[in-house]
Amino acid sequence: MQTLNVNLGDRSYPIYIGQRLLEQSTLLSEAIKGNTVLIVSDSNVAPLYLQQVEETLAAENRRIDSLVLPAGEKNKNLTTLNLVFDALLEKRHARDTTLVALGGGVIGDMTGYAAASYQRGVSFIQIPTTILSQVDSSVGGKTGVNHALGKNMIGAFHQPVAVLADTDTLNTLPQREIAAGLAEVIKYGLLGDIEFLEWLENNIVDLVDLQPAALAYGIERSCQNKARIVAEDEREGGKRALLNLGHTFGHAIETAQSYSGLLHGEAVSVGMVMAADMSHRLGWLSSADVQRTRSVLAAAGLPTAVPDGISAAQFAELMGHDKKVLAGKLRLVLLRQLGDAVISADFDPAALEATLQAFATA
Amino acid sequence: MQTLNVNLGDRSYPIYIGQRLLEQSTLLSEAIKGNTVLIVSDSNVAPLYLQQVEETLAAENRRIDSLVLPAGEKNKNLTTLNLVFDALLEKRHARDTTLVALGGGVIGDMTGYAAASYQRGVSFIQIPTTILSQVDSSVGGKTGVNHALGKNMIGAFHQPVAVLADTDTLNTLPQREIAAGLAEVIKYGLLGDIEFLEWLENNIVDLVDLQPAALAYGIERSCQNKARIVAEDEREGGKRALLNLGHTFGHAIETAQSYSGLLHGEAVSVGMVMAADMSHRLGWLSSADVQRTRSVLAAAGLPTAVPDGISAAQFAELMGHDKKVLAGKLRLVLLRQLGDAVISADFDPAALEATLQAFATA
Secondary structure (H helix, E strand, O other): OEEEEEOOHHHOEEEEEEOOHHHOHHHHHHOOOOOEEEEEEEOOOHHHHHHHHHHHHOOOOOEEEEEEEOOOHHHOOHHHHHHHHHHHHHOOOOOOOEEEEEEOHHHHHHHHHHHHHEOOOOEEEEEEOOHHHHHHHOOOOEEEEEEOOEEEEEEEEOOOOEEEEEHHHHHHOOHHHHHHHHHHHHHHHHHHOHHHHHHHHHHHHHHHOOOHHHHHHHHHHHHHHHHHHHHHOOOOOOHHHHHHOOHHHHHHHHHHOOOOOOOHHHHHHHHHHHHHHHHHHOOOOOHHHHHHHHHHHHHOOOOOOOOOOOOHHHHHHHHHOOOOEEOOEEOEEEEEEOOEEEEEOOOOHHHHHHHHHHHOOO | OEEEEEOOHHHOEEEEEEOOHHHOHHHHHHOOOOOEEEEEEEOOOHHHHHHHHHHHHOOOOOEEEEEEEOOOHHHOOHHHHHHHHHHHHHOOOOOOOEEEEEEOHHHHHHHHHHHHHEOOOOEEEEEEOOHHHHHHHOOOOEEEEEEOOEEEEEEEEOOOOEEEEEHHHHHHOOHHHHHHHHHHHHHHHHHHOHHHHHHHHHHHHHHHOOOHHHHHHHHHHHHHHHHHHHHHOOOOOOHHHHHHOOHHHHHHHHHHOOOOOOOHHHHHHHHHHHHHHHHHHOOOOOHHHHHHHHHHHHHOOOOOOOOOOOOHHHHHHHHOOOOOEEOOEEOEEEEEEOOEEEEEOOOOHHHHHHHHHHHOOO
16 A cells, blocks of 8 residues: 655645555544544445445444435536535534545545535545546545536535545446546646656556556556645645646536536546647647647547537637636646646637637537 | 724735725725626615625726625525526636625625635625624624525635625614624623623613714624634634524524524524523523623613524424534533633533523423
8 A cells, every 4th residue: 555645734634545445444544533424425336335435434433324426427516515415414413523435526526525515614535436536536625516607616625634545446447437537647647747658658558457556556646746736736826727737628528518428537638639739739749749649548548539519619618617717818738848738828829729620520 | 994904814804894985996996806896795785785886896997797696594505605606607707706795694604605615716805784794794704505404504714805894884774683783792792801791781772773983883892802713713613612602592593493583693692691591500690690691682672582482302402403513512602701701511401401491482
């Protein structure tokens, strides 16, 4: 097991990465202060791991409640969030309770936001069960839900007290989810770690096959990259926005499909290709660099083209609703070179327009 | 105009107290960074002051949007909150937007929570238009909404960037609202400022009559008391809980009446009498002290008895859902003496039971 500490002063917390972590009661118990726990999971993950986590958490003088939410990004909204509040209040959880998020990014984001909001803030532990959530949503304290007009528009910064990334839980993931998670892993190489990108180009097949050693390395290095950036910029004033590489384009795709088409990671994959393409049009990347970006994503089984039915105008409209808009100006994460992302608001709009035209499918 | 600074490090902010503040554009403009503003008001307050505030805020390069919510505590919920998110997203407000809460405590709490949550946090200004919100909800950064099973159960700590308490806005308040606000003013005397309590006993008629000098002093001294306590304990680990004098009993009354009977301040008035009564049963207050408590509240036109139809058992049940429950144990704010409140969890339960029996009305 590896342990990575995210350094955020009095909100610092450990990320444990390895196999069989769900069975280790010490890791969980160390992070729990009160004598009540609410485990929040979803209808996909609960049948696989909920009983195990309940057993691991069982202790004298501790009451374990569980809540199983309907799975899927489309349920990441205020209505579903309110089910968590219902459960907490019906079962009389007090301010010293601990929420445990058992599932992927949707469960992590909603449970984290419920923890941030319940009685204005209680503790929570993340047990991410997807690659995506292990490398991404479990690090950084971003929590929230979607609004019909935009993704993650409602939320809070709220740090977990501990994260358990058990790589064994990845064995039950559908292939498509594995690939979607690898999109975020590849993102860390592209945005700031060229050495890691090269390692990924050489080891992508082992990751797709869930080889434990490759997985542990890939997840740890991704978390290190993210933890470093988050520690420098906890509330996203500047550098943290680099983590949004591919996300502004990707969110537009997800919103156009009402969050029921491409998976988040798949949309980010396409978004990163679009960011690379636009960076090429700005004269920053070579066409070989764009091809490398496309290739490593494709080798992970990820889409690199926009799904049918999205016009350039629709892209522009939806990107206007993205959080990366500052004072009405669109800020994009682009690539100066592979492994070196920058945030730019004063790019040539013709490059954006050309990319949107080139990728539009309607 | 008086200016009171709430000292919270980089989240410090000024409270301006006085007459004709709504007309002073400098105070507002100093607190606004971006070039969009959303004023949130309610159906009672908007017809009186919204146009004035829109005019005062008007500036070149600034877009002013307004949203009028249905008035009343019963609308302080996630559904109404979502109307604020709808407006922000439909009108494409970005992260640098500023929300302005124009109204009483309900509008302040909801707008503050919307500001805390929108894109994980934007700025907001409080323009409280009731005594209650001028002395209470505008100081301290508590924001949130109610849940069917408990008041203020969902929320965040989020400090405003400025508070404008314009005492002229109180002239349009119904008498009952004025009295309800004075309950919180009297609370500051009872819980920690015996000198202020004595001043209140001598000046309560002037406050009820909205004499400007008395009002300004009463509001300023209340804010000072609250600001001092909040500065010592921003996130309610300890001392801040003293501010809940009368609130645990009061919330039970409000919940029993589904927030449609007594006003918040009225319920707190009854709750403070109950806290005084229980403190007497514990041997801390004399019966004369309890009578003084009752008298000053009654002189303000406030109720001092529980409304019909609430049993002792219902009280006990509803108090169990109150946020002041820690690890299953009820913590109450009681009075060691007048002007000296304490938080206690190890009181004699027989004293609580006796108070509930004495005040029960079913």
